[in-house]
Amino acid sequence: MSLNHPVQLQIDRPHALEADAVLDQLGARGKGLSNAEAARRLAEVGPNRLPQPPKDGLLKRFFKHFHDILIYILIAAAGITALLGHWIDTGVILGVVVINAIIGFIQEGKAEEALEGIRKMLSVHAHARRDDQWSEVEADGLVPGDIVRLRSGDRVPADLRLIEATNLRIEESALTGESVPADKNTAPVAADAGVGDRFGMAYSGTLVAAGRGIGVVTATGPNTELGRINRMIAEVQTLQTPLTRQMAQFSKVLSVVIVALALLMLVIGVSLHDFPLAEVFLAAIGFAVAAIPEGLPAILTITLALGVQRMAQRNAITRKLTAVETLGSVTVICSDKTGTLTKNEMTARHVVTRGGFYDVSGTGYRPEGEITLEGRAASIDSHGHLHAVIEVVAVANDTHVAEEDGQWRVTGEPTEGALRTLSHKAGFDADTHERHASIPFESANKFMATLNTTPAGQRRILLKGAPDRLLERCHHELGASGELEPLDRSFWEAQIDALSAEGLRVLAAAARDIPDSKLALEIEDLEEDMVFLGLIGIIDPPRPEAITAIKSCHEAGIRVKMITGDHAGTARAIGIEMGLGTADSLKVITGAEIEAASDEALKAIAHDCDIFARTSPEHKLRLVKALQARGEVVAMTGDGVNDAPALKRADVGVAMGIKGTEATKEAAEIVLADDNFSTIERAVEEGRTIYDNLRKAILFILPTNGAQGLVMLAAVVLGLTLPLTPVQILWVNMVVAVTLALALAFEPAEPGVMQRPPRKPGAPIMGRVMLWRVAIVSILIGGATIAMFEVELMLDMELGVARTMAVNTLVIAQAFYLFNSRFLVASSLRAELLFTNRAALIAVGVLVLLQLGFVYLPFMNTWFGTAPLELRHWLVPLGIGLVVFLLIEAEKAWVRRLNAQG
Missing domain, CATH: 1.20.1110.10 (Calcium-transporting ATPase, transmembrane domain)
Structure with a gap:
């Protein structure tokens, strides 16, 4: 490729193009750019970092706190007392003025700090192919057309169009609000697909949860998706309280x-x-x-x-003094779902077998809770069907859950973390099973399998994954009596539909005993007759205290609206459980409907509906503006970068202190140190x-x-x-x-302060x-x-x-x-x-x-x-x-x- 060959360094909607077409338009090669070509492009597009906004000087930031009519009146009063020759009184009044300005200067957070928080998300280094060699380069030196390699644990250094993806899963909740990592592939999607549905893209600032991939850089610095949100925050106009x-x-x-x-x-x-x-x-x-x-x-x-x-x-x-009072006049709280109303910790809620429908208590990765059948505790020792399912999800599992600094954290996939916690609640010890071989999860197969020897010495294949893929491989099921019976596919499909209707992510478990001579495991081994054991329903559960807090908000005349990037079905199920509405009355509006609505129509939509799903940062911002246009005083809560523009625009922005990104905390006026929605109610x-x-x-x-x-x-x-x-x-x-x-x-709250409606x-x-x-x-x-x-x-x-x-x-x-x-x-x-x-x-x-x-x-x-x-x-x-x-x-x-x- 000639260095003088005209190339396109900005591509519109690369997610909708084939990977080869993107490579052609960017003038990229499989061997990567030469160092000379990369330097030329860097001079043309600039470094891969977000621009520093102009900042007010210290003096300007300080003296702006004098720009207030009451302060002018105070200064006039000081002038009058000075004319009267009462210098002590003049000093007292001017002292009040200066102290007021100092407090404002110290307390008020600057909008530029929100942008600085986003910059901290950017990767520092990247693995790029230059002059036909893989090398570690400074991330700010990446240019469109660079070939970049991704591995588990990497932070994506720029926006990439994937050209190779092997079991690649990327944690994008900060951008999309989805609870689980997104499976990535190389196929193009529709041009109007939202960020969460662009499976052939990897976006700057997100985290590789599993697998590996190779992509070509399509955008850097201010042109990335993160840079677009960065511009939105800078352009958002804050309102007076x-x-x-x-x-x-x-x-x-x-x-x-x-x-x-x-x-x-x-x-x-x-x-x-x-x-x-x-x-x-x-x-x-x-x-x-x-x-x-x-x-x-x-x-x-x-x-x-x-x-x-x-x-x-x-x-x-509280980062801004007036935000405390503004909370008292809030009429609407717009809340993100993932990590705010929910724990952002996947939790197994139900286990379905032919032996019964089991409920699982407890939330998050903390292994506290019990498994019950019809209200009575169920142990794996006396419930063989339950034991069979727990054995599969615990042994065919590469994730670990451990307590760190008082918080239970998962190392690996969140969904597998939920299954590992389920096995801990059941008291199952997976270490007693010797593993001989495994087939790791791949997006194309949507299952994981292992070959193990049980403590009893039986060689067994354990298989877990998407229910439809497992049903294809099973001809028998573990019947109610504990014996093998022909697979009743209609029964299991009805159970899958019922769990999905509750907003649960459904996984299935299957197994098969094999001869002791079997030492290897191939895909073909799963094509034979596997035995279907049961289903597990998993969800990112609501915070129990948030349910109580929402009820208190309703009693106080405050409406709570959920605005999330998650799917409509999941959002609706969580909304019903949170008490936002009933199954008959609750309506979910999607991002596509928001996109199609005019500003005038959106005012009515924002007022009438309480759940908004598959939303982008622009949608959240438009909803906040629409509510404010109706005269509402809006508090917006969130933890991801995608929430930051709406947090800045809201009358009160509330960020999560533990799981919230730095950008979100800096854009907000109030940070919840315990990530607890009920703290908002207090x-x-x-x-x-x-x-x-x-x-x-x-x-x-x-x-x-x-x-x-x-x-x-x-x-x-x-x-x-x-x-x-x-x-x-x-x-x-x-x-x-x-x-x-x-x-x-120092007056305490008057009785019934939270039983009266918000002031107009x-x-x-x-x-x-x-x-x-x-x-x-x-x-x-x-x-x-x-x-x-x-x-x-x-x-x-x-x-x-x-x-x-x-x-x-x-x-x-x-x-x-x-x-x-x-x-x-x-x-x-x-x-x-x-x-x-x-x-x-x-x-x-x-x-x-x-x-x-x-x-x-x-x-x-x-x-x-x-x-x-x-x-x-x-x-x-x-x-x-x-x-x-x-x-x-x-x-x-x-x-x-x-x-x-x-």
């Missing part, structure tokens, strides 16, 4: 209201009361300082951070609790600012002496936010009841403060003492109101609830100490313009606080009555 959307909208409205009222104060003060402009300007600044909830962003961040810690204690590692409960606590904090903080703002606004409008100075306002804001509001972050995605964070309460509390506390201040001035109290009493009135009333806020609607007048949040009692105690220092320490009197008080001066604020508490409890009782009446 419900909390960030709501807080952004709330902050905008709040900022507009504050600015408008401050301007109104200026106009009224100058035009109606002829106040000096400088004095009115300072009053307006004081009003703005009073109305801005400086502590709110800090409280939000701290509440979320505490939630992250509690989540970690429940095996959910995380949703935590998320709902956090959202409740955030609302309580907002409901508590805003009346504080509302009351202060009302005091300043009313004083200017009515032409009164200002009851508070700006620096005193800052003191109230600081101590109330730091002590009292923080206590609400578009519902405002401040509903009508909350707005009403903010207004009522602001008027009560603000009005009482003004009234008390004016009365004391009328009684000739010194201005400094009167202002100190005004500050005490605001702070003490807020302390009483804290106990109202611990429950949004439920009554707080219950003694048993007083100690359920000790943080609230500690916070009140700290507040009392701070306020005593504020009143009596000389340097505090100097800084804040306060004066020491007599004992009687404390009684009035205490009385006002108690009245506020009782009035708000009466209002809550009225709201409960209205809710009961609908």
Whole structure:
């Protein structure tokens, strides 16, 4: 082949072409490329690695956390306090801003890290044929047209069109979601076949489970299937969380209201009361300082951070603060099947013989469980039919199962691992059978056979494999009486259909005694009359705890949808067992149907159906987008690379920590340390609790600012002496936010938190009841403060003492109101609830100490313009606080009555 001969280095759908046609188009030879030609192609197509995306610098990544309306309000507040010369307060506010940015910078995962996780899947070395010699080359130096050799245990270094395959099986679950390795051959398939059905291809990043093969490189680096998913992740646009959307909208409205009222104060003060402009300007600044909830962003961040810690204690590692709250608003959970809802560990579920239908308990490779017949334990010693089947699947088996680091793992084929575990549950010792010869499993034959001597000295052929292939070789079966009988093929085919309908993978067992002189085993030996012994039904079983978690999600008004690359029948059977629907109602939509549906039609399909099978990464991504287009808040779970784009797009991406790929973990906001779907259900409960606590904090903080703002606004409008100075306002804001509001972050979950439906995605964070309460509390506390201040001035109290009493009135009333806020609607007048949040009692105690220092320490009197008080001066604020508490409890009782009446 001439080096100048024009060749095609990119081939469309090589899986649909004959291997020779692919070789011709790539200008490849059986002897491989020359080193010179490989170098020329490498210069043309580039190295076989995924491109590094552009990354934001550290400073840009840090300062983007300042781009938030609430942060702008805080910075404005800092500027105002600086203008007033109160540098300590300026430092406190700016400290809150910087701490908020630092936490965001540390906690939030970057999308580029997901791409880095995919790169880790790529092979480092490859066996390629160059200049007619096999040699080990760097994988990033492979080019289209290279001839590559694959062996068991290898990671496929590039996309290959197979030209030779000998018992080749490749683990592709990270790309396809299928539980078992795919059998590979060299035959072309339909052009529109999905990745999981392209049996003549080996894809970059997948793992050779068994056999060997040779293939020609058809795509490298960004042009591989892995590179295509890599581009999808990079192109996926993430959405704002419900909390960030709501807080952004709330902050905008709040900022507009504050600015408008401050301007109104200026106009009224100058035009109606002829106040000096400088004095009115300072009053307006004081009003703005009073109305801005400086502590709110800090409280939000701290509440979320505490939630992250509690989540970690429940095996959910949170990589993004806001994801914790978002989980609480989830309306749909889209879950991958393999490894998420199921264990990704094949398990023998049934054994069918003429002696009976045996059930097998236990899941995964852990050899715990028992074999039962009609509900009673069945041993191989007393059940000859069962012993015969177990003997075959245990002895004609090259797989080992062992415990490593507390996890039971299989070395070899997952299906054979299930059979090995079955033999352990039965107490069968395969080591007592001497093996003389074997015929290994091949895709063309779909069976494995061994020649063994039993402990009793009998020479026997043991055969296991696909039921149809074994039925062809059997004329007799082991009858119910234990004697040989003519094969009843219709009976066994009916049993095979019944097991397959349950989504089980069915294997068959057969055997034949032979003379002791037989030492070799040939295919022809299996053509003679084998005795059919029975069937084994195997499945990747559901996690028992996941079934319970799905039920809890349904009770909480959350729909669970299974999106898997596995076959429709298997997905449907698992879905029924998981409780996603009944056999009559459950409908399965395939990837082909998703492909054919328009975006509008897919919205209805995504909403109406709960199981989607044979899906590709694009299908999963489209389904998530379709659900979001209907206003759903979507959590997506998964463990394979094929899940990563959908995880990134979802409102909350949840990855498996044990069996999940690095790419999936980096694309997700939450990683489950125990790979347990039930952890998601607990995380949703935590998320709902956090959202409740955030609302309580907002409901508590805003009346504080509302009351202060009302005091300043009313004083200017009515032409009164200002009851508070700006620096005193800052003191109230600081101590109330730091002590009292923080206590609400520690509130436990309210009763029935998982029995109520999810909040509506578009519902405002401040509903009508909350707005009403903010207004009522602001008027009560603000009005009482003004009234008390004016009365004391009328009684000739010194201005400094009167202002100190005004500050005490605001702070003490807020302390009483804290106990109202611990429950949004439920009554707080219950003694048993007083100690359920000790943080609230500690916070009140700290507040009392701070306020005593504020009143009596000389340097505090100097800084804040306060004066020491007599004992009687404390009684009035205490009385006002108690009245506020009782009035708000009466209002809550009225709201409960209205809710009961609908």
